[in-house]
Amino acid sequence: MAEKTGISWTNHTFNIVWGCEEVSPACDNCYARTLAERFGHDVWGPDKPRRTFPVKHWNEPLKWDKTAARDGVKRLVFCSSMCDVFEKHDTVIAELKKLWPLIRATPNLIWQLLTKRPARIKSSLPDDWGQGYPNVWIGATIEDNRFIGRANHLRSVPAVCRFVSYEPATGPLDQLDLTGLDWVIFGGESGDKFRQHDPQWARDSLAACRAAGKA
Numbered sequence: 001m002a003e004k005t006g007i008s009w010t011n012h013t014f015n016i017v018w019g020c021e022e023v024s025p026a027c028d029n030c031y032a033r034t035l036a037e038r039f040g041h042d043v044w045g046p047d048k049p050r051r052t053f054p055v056k057h058w059n060e061p062l063k064w065d066k067t068a069a070r071d072g073v074k075r076l077v078f079c080s081s082m083c084d085v086f087e088k089h090d091t092v093i094a095e096l097k098k099l100w101p102l103i104r105a106t107p108n109l110i111w112q113l114l115t116k117r118p119a120r121i122k123s124s125l126p127d128d129w130g131q132g133y134p135n136v137w138i139g140a141t142i143e144d145n146r147f148i149g150r151a152n153h154l155r156s157v158p159a160v161c162r163f164v165s166y167e168p169a170t171g172p173l174d175q176l177d178l179t180g181l182d183w184v185i186f187g188g189e190s191g192d193k194f195r196q197h198d199p200q201w202a203r204d205s206l207a208a209c210r211a212a213g214k215a
Contacts, residue, residue, distance in 0.1 A: 010078040016095040018051035018082040019043030026143035050091040068108035086120040100126040114139040118153035137161035144171030155180035183215040
């Protein structure tokens with residue numbers, strides 16, 4: 001969790017847990033796994049525990065919401081940078097149930113929920129989701145053309161904003177149909193073992209978004 005973050009497309013980060021399981025090549029050099037290991041947390045893999053947090057941690061976004069209300073702005077919260085909120089793991093499922101009331105209690109925060117498991121979104125939503133909470137954006141990571149099928153699952157979810165995180169970009173994404181999507185984020189891979197991306201992939205994605213009137 002961070003009140004301030006270096007991620008350019010959000011204002012805050014909040015994690016319901018730490019820990020995950022790799023699901024695609026985008027996970028090969030996962031920064032979150034590296035960071036968790038650096039801090040001594042063995043939380044990666046299907047049979048590993050997930051790191052959970054006390055009430056104090058869960059109360060922090062309430063403070064951010066009050067500040068945003070005072071300033072008369074909406075602030076973005078990326079959830080979760082150290083896990084996948086829709087992972088099929090008992091601990092993650094239990095902690096996710098605590099997230100929905102927190103989101104409802106923070107109307108001045110716009111929550112950005114990003115997943116590599118968009119097929120699990122619908123079954124994980126709260127009963128009162130309806131056409132989507134007004135302060136929740138739903139996103140899917142799609143690192144190259146091999147995984148554009150994730151966009152179909154994303155489109156099927158009612159939401160005020162659906163976005164694609166094209167990062168780490170591991171290949172072209174020129175076959176992505178932008179219908180029903182609102183925003184595309186592009187980013188190359190970082191870290192000691194980063195895989196080089198082609199700047200043309202970014203140019204092509206930008207051109208496609210501009211042509212389709214997407215952010």
